[in-house]
Amino acid sequence: MLRTLLALALALQPAIAADLPDLGEVSRQYFSDQEEQALGRAIMRDVYADPRYLDDPEIETYLNQLGYKLVSVSPRNQREFTFFVVADPTINAFAMPGGNIGVHTGLLLAAQSESELAGVVAHEIAHVTQDHIARMVAAQSQSQWPTMAALALALLAARSNPNVASAAIASTQAYSIQNQLNYSRDYEREADRLGYEMLTRADYDPRGMSGFFNRLQRANRFYDSSAPAYLRTHPLTTDRIADMQARSEAAPYQQVQDSLDFQLVRARLRAQEGSPTDAVLAARNALKEKRYGSEAAARYALATALVRARKFHEAESEVQKLLSAHSTSPMIQQLAAHTALAAGNQALALQRYQAGAAAHPGYRPLQYGHIAALLAAGRNDDALARVERQLSLYPLDRRVWRLAAQAHAQLGHRLQSHRAQAEAAALSGNLVAAIEQIKLGIKAGDGSFHEMSAAEARRREWEEAEKSQRKE
């Protein structure tokens, strides 16, 4: 009984720690839940359209798995989160309205352990769960930072006016929001404290946090580091470092191993840097000199770089070594299939996708690859059957909708192809494009009665949503 009560108390109020400043209730005067969600969707539309957005399903999937592992142990996890990767060599991570958390590739590469990466992500999650952004926007429209409210309004307006020029402006604004928002010391301490709790509960090494911040600070002191934006928005005070150190010292020592996927993601990023020839050379040297955290990841980097350099025979021999070492990551299965496909061996690629998807049924990047390979092989009905199964499981997956559009197009289903493109556009936050596509589909008029009326219903739904957005 006592244990149950204790557990209940912990579950209900774990965030209120004795040394936490009371930051009070969130002001909803300027920022309702709906407004924040709408703003979040508008931001993601601009992010997806931004060339710096890293459209890599494997790296994005990894980051979302890590993020949700932390969210699931957060005391306040009722929100939806979207974690995405920005191709930018500087060390940065940022939270934006609507639970959208961006991580720079520079941070993924600079983290010396998975726990360090998790520490930074947990800190950002805490900024979201504690409504720090909404609070700052609310504070801003009242007092010293008038630009922030203007930026938020510009973003809200831009989402119903997605012409190229304003999308480009909104995108710049979305990214500069983080630079306008310098978290206060109290917010930083709260995010550190809650981030630390998430790290411990998710079985990461809580020392990851202090180690990383210490290095950031040292780097920043001695030379022009690659982390100025992060340190400006998350002011690193001596208090914060002292708090982190005290918590770390109190934590029981435990060795936490990095996951293979963490190493593979970094290997994948490194193998894509620079020219293919340089990437091959760097990967070969690292493997030869045993400069790696994991041999499988080093080999994965070499194979990836070899495919880039179109040295398919050598790539295949590295892939075979990886497969015979029984590494279980779906990323390795994906690389094996991708290598076969790049080398022009469609049959082997399909066989590897099939095996990979069977071994990792919940891993969506393998499904995307498999469907794309089926479409490339002209096996349109098989592709469509897989698309439909994926959509029944994940109806909000814009990548599957894009594949659906391709499958229907190859099968000559014009209405259904436009409908699928429309769904993908709507899921990327672009209602205007969605309406345009669904109208083209209805005009094509080659669907069944049921498909036509479903398309009509969708058109009405999106037009209404778009109209009400414009009114706001």
Ligand SMILES: [Zn+2]
């Ligand atoms: Zn912060």
